[in-house]
Amino acid sequence: MQQSFLDATYRNFLGQAPKWYKLTIIGFLILNPILFFLISPYIAGWALVLEFIFTLAMALKCYPLQPGGLLAIQAVAIGMTSSKTVLHELTVNYEVLLLLIFMVAGIYFMKNLLLFLFTKIITKVQSKIVVSLLFCFSSAFLSAFLDALTVIAVIISVAVGFYSVYHKVASGAPSHGSHDHTSDHELPDYSREDLQDFRAYLRNLLMHAGVGTALGGVMTIVGEPQNLIIGQQAGWEFAEFAIRMSPVTIPVIFCGLLTCFLVEKFKVFSYGVALPDNVRKILVDFDAEETKNRTMADKAKLVAQGAIAIWLIVGLAMHLAAVGLIGLTVIILATSFTGVIEEHQIGHAFEEALPFTALLAVFFAVVAVIVDQQLFTPVISWVLTFEGNMQLVMFYLANGVLSMVSDNVFVGTVYITEVKKALLEGQITRDQFDMLAVAINTGTNLPSVATPNGQAAFLFLLTSAIAPLIRLSYGRMVYMAIPYTVVLTLVGLITIYSGMLVEYTDMFYDMGLIHHHAISDGGGSSSH
Incomplete structure (x- = not known):
């Protein structure tokens, strides 16, 4: 026993x-x-x-x-x-914890706007190089004001959505029925090559977007959690942080975008895969259907989220409040104007941020050991x-x-x-x-x-x-x-x-x- x-x-x-x-x-x-x-x-x-x-x-x-x-x-x-030293480290960095708890959750309620923007980029722009540059630049811009994890999460949502749409159509499954897009058994042979190219195309875009979050994330105090820790220790606010980093970050972002252009142009390191015509047609038709079915309430939500995004940028740039508190205002405004009023609906927004917040607290415990020893x-x-x-x-x-x-x-x-x-x-x-x-x-x-x-x-x-x-x-x-x-x-x-x-x-x-x-x-x- x-x-x-x-x-x-x-x-x-x-x-x-x-x-x-x-x-x-x-x-x-x-x-x-x-x-x-x-x-x-x-x-x-x-x-x-x-x-x-x-x-x-x-x-x-x-x-x-x-x-x-x-x-x-x-x-x-x-x-x-000691637990006292750990608490001291946590207290000194409380703004970082607020950033993760509230800002990430706040952006969760603006996903519809971000999904809308990235969907339009894929379906409306023909050139693969331009699409790649737009994904890289958009991710960089958004990550300078939002949380990089949330930005990449939105782009993943776009990719999964498009992948499942194409997979369902290529498999011949009914449009309104359930479909397992993780299995290729039902795919006809002539669709498999398109699927391989589509996978490579999505890999390209997701990698460009991932690098974009790093390019934008290094520029501002809210771009990455460690930025806020460093800025807080130095006593820098949003504008001063961005200005002090600019001698390094401005050349870096231009060279990063140039790299994006070159790897796509010369098709090196697995980049340069174009979107197959058959796949493009399916995605464009899907987006047109989504646009046709978008209600006035849905459009009002997108406008509200756009206005909140402007408030977020202005609030951060002028340092109107601690970053985490601005994130809290985003939660309140976004839920108020998009009809999310039930507790369990709001709770989902915190699922992405809290595991990493807890891990960050463990970081600070290890930092306490480094300090004491x-x-x-x-x-x-x-x-x-x-x-x-x-x-x-x-x-x-x-x-x-x-x-x-x-x-x-x-x-x-x-x-x-x-x-x-x-x-x-x-x-x-x-x-x-x-x-x-x-x-x-x-x-x-x-x-x-x-x-x-x-x-x-x-x-x-x-x-x-x-x-x-x-x-x-x-x-x-x-x-x-x-x-x-x-x-x-x-x-x-x-x-x-x-x-x-x-x-x-x-x-x-x-x-x-x-x-x-x-x-x-x-x-x-x-x-x-």
Whole structure:
């Protein structure tokens, strides 16, 4: 009886994760107390950080919240950090939690508008190159003001919708009946080639859109969660954050769009697949039917969502309230004017955001261990021995390499926390801190497009329902990301190494667009 109970407990532990993964996590939990009490708290702390990065890298085997959370709970239990320090880290970064909870949920209620826009792009524009550029640019623009996860979720919804429509028609299924679009058994042979090309076409668009979320996400304080953490530590609001990043982000977005054009033009790295004529006709007919059936109430909802989108952009640009609170106003306005008034309808909006919010809380628990055990102090001290632009380059590269294999939110949080600590201890000046904050932000956002591990939007795409339908595997994503990874990383590196960042920042000071900040624990208050 006891054996069967233990066996059942083991089977329940981390659910469907592979056996080797379960044993690895159990090994970590056994190893950590031994290292902490018998060898060295410092070594135990580094072991915990590497173990946590492992859980992030293996996110496809098991969502990192559970294994990472177990490691964090154990760290508090054995004394690597305290619950008080964890709470302090959470309190300092409460605006980030509000962003994830309310902004992502708010955009959920604007999906109809976004679906409408992306549908029109696919059905109305003939040129594949233009469609690709529109998807990349639209994703970048939306991700600068919205959450990248929500933007990619909307585009996935468009892709799944179109895929299922074509699959149903090609299979000869009745238009109003149920149909399994995951099975190709009913497809006639002459439709299979079109389906393969359509899958490749959707892979192209989804990868361009994914990169677009990175291009736009790096530009503003709300583009990615780590941006808000970095901006908050620096005391920058929306406009100042965008201006300070612009010497790097403006060249990057132009080069990113140029890369999109070139890979489509020359059909390299699996890009350049056109939409088959048969598929286009089916999708255009479907969109025409949807347009014909759109009621006046549906049109009123789209207009209301458009007005709310304008309020969102204005509210963020003028910093009328904390980002999360603006997200809350979006929820209230969008639900009020689209007829969503029941509690269970509103509840669905929070399903996407809350798992990642919980994971972010675990991030901060690991950051608390790093702070209490002073794990990064020697690394930061070594990097700070470099001077001038080389110091910025080293931070950019260190963040970039780590963000390729780990989560960029975690990497950005760790580095900005340590650099802020160096500022408060007088190791660096406020101007140095501001430059390093730019290097950290761009380092975590640009090279991280290399793998799905680094970008939450990429990981979300890889684990979504569309990935198996269009045969988008981990290896294929990495391969298709290569041209973007090389270009974005090098352009960011060149702008930082060349001194353009320092030169333009000095010019912004002279023009009065940004201001010097006083040193403070809360991220710095302006001193004009």
